[in-house]
Amino acid sequence: MPQFGKPPCEDGVILSGAPAVPCSAPSKHWTLIAAILGSSLAFIDGTVVNVALPAIQRQLDATTSDAQWVMESYALFLAALLLVGGVLGDRFGRKRVFMIGTTLFTLASIGCSLSTAVGPLIVARAVQGVGAALLVPGSLALISATYPQSERGAAIGTWSAFSGITAAIGPVIGGFLVDHYSWTWAFLVNAPVGAMLLLICAAKVPESKGGTTTGAIDVAGASLATIGLAGLVFAFIEAPSRGWNAMPVWTSIVIGVLALLLFLRVETRTRSPMLPLALFRERNFAGANMLTLLLYAALGGSLFFVPLNLIQVQGYGATEAGAALLPFIAIMFAMSRWAGGLVDRFGAKLPLVVGPLIAALGFAMFTLPSVGSSYWMAFFPAICVLGLGVSVTVAPLTTTVMNAVGKELAGTASGINNAVSRTAGLLAIALFGFILTLSFNATLDHELAALHAPAEFVAAVMAQRQKLAGIVIPHGYPAGIAAALKRAVDDSFIAGFRWIMLISAALALLSSLSAAVLIQGKPRPPRA
CATH class of the missing domain: 1.20.5 (Single alpha-helices involved in coiled-coils or other helix-helix interfaces)
Structure with a gap:
């Protein structure tokens, strides 16, 4: 899924890590730098590529399904292998597996930048996803393996701050590179960061392993x-x-x-499952993951199509589209500490019911913009309301997952919730693309029938219908007819986009309902 900010429970993975290996203060600092750079690679890639997709689609003559595969091939292997990546680090060495993941990710990024067709790009993105599945859990495990429990809070604060910054500037930098150079630079920018990260790991980061180095890998x-x-x-x-x-x-x-x-x-x-199903017998854990599945499906599926709307329909540049979601990230960053305090005051259940309700309102507000709508009047309010709803939800969600199981299983529980959020986005992008395509085709047929445009002109457009809003209007026809046909294509995309946002609002409402039914409220104080 396109990641706008951290997935839920990533902080929990660090907090619940194994006891730290004694090391010097410089080693701790270099390890934190390595973890920040590793997370930055994944954050930037998850947001930059989304902004670059319209340019990729245009230059490689790709269909919308091709563009989905560019995103989904990466997300598929990341979601499916994320839990295994953490186990491999514990078994064979966190630094070693982290460096292998970084190497794969960096080489695959170079392969993406060299791709001249959609097929090789999709394959390179899949390899990038395998690398990310080794890199992402390793960047979190390195912190917990190096910093003792008493120092992890400060380390998490530093890591979270820089992660928020990279998540914010990533789409803007990617958009700038796409507008002024080429989409290939959106991938090639990973190469120097990956090379620097490998040098730091080789020279400065200590090796560590989990409590056991035996047992089967699932x-x-x-x-x-x-x-x-x-x-x-x-x-x-x-x-x-x-x-x-x-x-x-x-x-x-x-x-x-x-x-x-x-x-x-x-x-x-199996004796060592990557997904211990017994954890789901705990009501709060099951409820938190159900909420995560529904809400992050809405987030991942809907936000994938926002840049396509902004660039291909509204006419924004890639830089502007990359900056459009900055308010979402800024609100989450600014409210994270306040949202964490909600659990202490009200318990986790109330924020987990109210937060998704606010998010549902934000999704519903995305149905209001039409072709040519103002960003500040149409998109900005929806982005802010959605950011508020997600901000209210994430910290209580992390707390619920961490508290639902024993301390010895908190890291496993956090990793599962993280994987659930990524899997939800993976499936939602595929499903929402199918729904948008159905609506687009039905609306476009209706619009073209009412236009009475020349038959050969309509046929040239219909031959490209799999590109959705990326359809290129043929030249050589009167400007009025071309403009009317472009408007028909844009209106057809907006019709499908509204369906996606309505479904996302419904998923957010269902996630609120799941919290109301499954999450247990704050316990009452005992009677005197």
């Missing part, structure tokens, strides 16, 4: 999770162009569902 679970998610994602992305009756589409659904069912069976029987 290869079967990781493989089945990847196959299952890939099957469902393939079906929803490819169904609009191939049709639901196409053998690859329905076969992928069957394979995906069977693989996920086998995954659940394997996780109940």
Whole structure:
């Protein structure tokens, strides 16, 4: 999913880490720098690519499903292998696995920048996702392995501050590079950061391992999770162009569902599962993850299409589109400490009910903008309300997950919740793209029928309909007809965009309802 800020429970992964390995003060500082650079790579990539997608689609003559695969191939392997990445670090050395992930990520970024067609770009993005699955949990584990419990709060504060800064400036920098140079620089910018990170790790960061270096790694679970998610994602992305009756589409659904069912069976029987299902017997843990699944599906699925709307329909530059969501990040950054205090005052349940309700209002407000709407009057209020709702939710959500299980399992619980948020966005982008395409095609057919434009002109547009708002209007026709056809394409995209935002609002409402039903309220003080 496009990550605008940290996923839930990343701070919890650090707080609940294993006891730190004694090391010098300089080693601690260099380790914190390495963790910040590693997280920055993932944060920047998760936001920059989203802004660069319209340029990629235009220059590589890609369809909207191709653009989805550029994002989804990365998100698929990151979501499916995230938990395994943490286990590999504990088993073989956190620094070693972190450096392997950084190397893969950096080389894949260079491969992305050298791609001259969509196919190689998608493959390079998949390799980038594997690298990120090793890099992301490693950057958090390095902090917990180096800083003792008494010093982790300050380390987390520094790490969170820099993570917030990179999440904010990443889309703006990416947009600037796309506008003034090329989309390839959105990937190539990772190369010097990755090289610097590898040098720091090799020279300054101490090695550490988990409490045990034996035991099986859940290869079967990781493989089945990847196959299952890939099957469902393939079906929803490819169904609009191939049709639901196409053998690859329905076969992928069957394979995906069977693989996920086998995954659940394997996780109940293996000694070292990547997803301990027994944790979901705890009511608060199950409720928090249900809320995460629904709310982060709405966030990941809807925010993927916002830059496409801004750039391809509203006519914004990539830099402007990258800056458009800055208020969302700024509100989350500014309110994080205040939102954390809500749990102490009211317990976790009330914020987890109210926060998603506010977010649902924000999603609903995104249905108001039309073609040519002002940013400050249409998009800005929706972004601010959505940011407020998410800000109220994230800190209580992290607290609920951390408190739902014993201290010895808090790191596992945090990692699971983190993976759930990424999986939700992965599936939502595929599903929302399918819904937007259905609405776009139906609306465009209606608009074109009312236009009475020349048949060959309409045929040239219909041949590109898989590009959605990225359709290029042919030259050589009267300006009035071309403008009317461009407006029909834009209106068709807006129609589908509104459906996505309405569904996102419904998902946010359901996440609020799940909190009201499943999350236990603040316990009453005992009677005197």
